[in-house]
Amino acid sequence: MVGRFPLVLALGASLLTLGGCGHSATTRALSGGAIGAGAGALLGVAGGFNPAVGALVGGGAGAITGALTAHH
Secondary structure (H helix, E strand, O other), X not given: OOOOHHHHHHHHHHXXXXXXXXXXXXXXXHHHHHHHHHHHXXXXXXXXXXXXXXXXXXXXXXXXXXXXXOOO
């Protein structure tokens, strides 16, 4: 698991940067939540944790981050 962790971490970080995409706070929250859930599940698998827990944590963090970011 340690060997693929940097790749999954880089993929998760690149996906999370897309959380600010969208024109309204609602669309950014939805896209951020979806991206965060996917990244959290991947990081959960790479870290040896439950992917469902990773998806819940990542989805919540992504939705909050997406809602709080500005369009520009």
